[in-house]
Amino acid sequence: MGTIAEKAKRVFDIEISELTSYRDRIDENFEKMVFVCRSILDNGGKIIVSGIGKSGIIGNKISATLTSTGSRSFFLHPVEAMHGNLGLLRDNDILIALSYSGETDELLTILPFAKRLKIPVIALTGISESKLAKWADIVINTKIDKEACPFNLAPTSSTTLQLVLGDALAMALLEIRGFTKEDFGKLHPSGAIGRTMTLSVSDIMRSRNSHKLVTVTQELLVKETILKMTKAKTGSAVIIDDNGLLLGIFTDGDLRRHFDEENMLNNPVKNYMTRNPSTIHSDQLAVDVLNVIEKNKVDDIVVVDRQGIVVGLVDSQDLPSFKLL
Numbered sequence: 001m002g003t004i005a006e007k008a009k010r011v012f013d014i015e016i017s018e019l020t021s022y023r024d025r026i027d028e029n030f031e032k033m034v035f036v037c038r039s040i041l042d043n044g045g046k047i048i049v050s051g052i053g054k055s056g057i058i059g060n061k062i063s064a065t066l067t068s069t070g071s072r073s074f075f076l077h078p079v080e081a082m083h084g085n086l087g088l089l090r091d092n093d094i095l096i097a098l099s100y101s102g103e104t105d106e107l108l109t110i111l112p113f114a115k116r117l118k119i120p121v122i123a124l125t126g127i128s129e130s131k132l133a134k135w136a137d138i139v140i141n142t143k144i145d146k147e148a149c150p151f152n153l154a155p156t157s158s159t160t161l162q163l164v165l166g167d168a169l170a171m172a173l174l175e176i177r178g179f180t181k182e183d184f185g186k187l188h189p190s191g192a193i194g195r196t197m198t199l200s201v202s203d204i205m206r207s208r209n210s211h212k213l214v215t216v217t218q219e220l221l222v223k224e225t226i227l228k229m230t231k232a233k234t235g236s237a238v239i240i241d242d243n244g245l246l247l248g249i250f251t252d253g254d255l256r257r258h259f260d261e262e263n264m265l266n267n268p269v270k271n272y273m274t275r276n277p278s279t280i281h282s283d284q285l286a287v288d289v290l291n292v293i294e295k296n297k298v299d300d301i302v303v304v305d306r307q308g309i310v311v312g313l314v315d316s317q318d319l320p321s322f323k324l325l
Contacts, residue, residue, distance in 0.1 A: 011148040011156070018144045018157040019164055025141075030165075032138050033096075033122050034172045037071070040094045040120070041177065047073040048089060048119075050081070051098030052106050054155040055162060059098045062166030068187055069170050070179035078106040086110065091117040099123075100142065100158045102130020111135045124162055140165065181287065199286040204319070205303045205312035206234075213313050215240050218247050218270035225250055225269045236300045236313065239273050244309040246302055248273035279304050282311050289314050 002010075037047055047066055051059035059075055066073035076088050076095075089095070095114045099107050102125035114121055115135070123136035126143040133139045142165065148156035173179075206213040214228045214237040225237050236251040250273045258264055258272045278296045280288060282303050292301055293316055303312035 014146055014148040015157045015160045018146065018161060021145070022142075022161055026168075029138055029140055030168070033140060034169060034176070036120055036122070036138065037094060037169065037173060038176060040092065041071055041173070043092060045072075045090065045092035045094065047071060047096060048076050048093050049073060049096045049098070049166075050076045050078055050107060050110065052078050052104055054159050055098040055100065055104075058159050058162045058166065059096075061163065062096075062098075062170070065167060065170045066173070068184075069174045070177060070183055070187070071170060071173045076110070078104075078110055081110045082106075086113055089114060089117060089119060091119065093117075094120045094122065096122045096124065097132055097136070098125075098162055099130075099132050100126040100155065100162075102127045102132035104132070108132065108135070124165060126158060181285070185285075200282070201280055201284050201286060201289060201303055201314065202282040202312070204286055204289070205282065205314050206318070207312045208310070210312075212315075214238065215310060216250075216269060217241070218273070219268045221266055222250075222255075222269050222272060223265040226255065226265075234315065235317075236315070237269070238302055238310055238313060239269060240310050246277070246279065246304055246308060246310050248275045249277040249300060249302060250274070251300060277302050280314065281306060289319075 040047065047063070049059040049063040049066075050056075056077060063073040063075040074088055076085060081088075095110075097107055097111070102123065108131055111121060111132075120138070121136045122138045122140065123132045124140045124142050125132050126141065127133065128139060128141050128143070142158065142161050144157045144161060146152060146157060147154060208215065212232050212234050214225075214232050214234055216225050216228060216237050216239060218239050218241070229235065229237050236249055238249050239247040241247055248270070250269050254272050254274055264272065277300070278292055278298045279302045280292055282305055289301060292298070299316045301314040302310060303314060305311050
């Protein structure tokens, strides 16, 4: 029977295998879909996504991802469409219809209306000879070999493939339409995503006039540096020269690494500081701070201006208060 973990791994293995297999089958039809969608969007239209059941749930998510990444999109439920929501469709739109079988009656009923408006129809279906495929202008064949369901019945691998294709469409459109990180932040003003894209480093740093930022000269003794750090209740001190240029940083980690060295406390801090510490410019975005922390595995990032003068410090312990972590 196998353990629960083994059963879970089997699902992962099957779905990853299906995705890997499909990746090598992506063809010119996918490119056609991307370029047609771009043309529709550039001319003021929108991407309408429709499906029912599991495909409808995936379609809703695809539409949401498109919208959040700069491609105007709405989800149209086939049943609701038959009760007034067909008005969502306009003649400058495009319809992406999801149905693995391609024979879903509720979905098929909206296709004649789309055709009357001369709306391009893109079908994501696993059956290339299905009714849906025959209605479509572009067919994205989503045929898979095996569902992750042990009975090969419950939509699992097939819906995962739909989801990934939707992500691929959204990311392709994002890139070719020049959607930027700043654009992303404007569409996500709330939550951690929006804050990282709208806040700058200067908004979250400890500035030079802050009592929590310690700056010292390289000749200051270690024990005096530690006293300043303790008074400021901070775990680091930034070492600068007479012109305010960065020389290094002394942290709790440096203290622990050298603590057993003889007469350390009475030696100048320059002997133990970390030279060339991680830095960032004050006018960069907060998201760049997260990238530096992840890449360099550090807790403190020195903030400098474009002339290299120290203007602040970002301490990772402060980030939760800005809801960035």
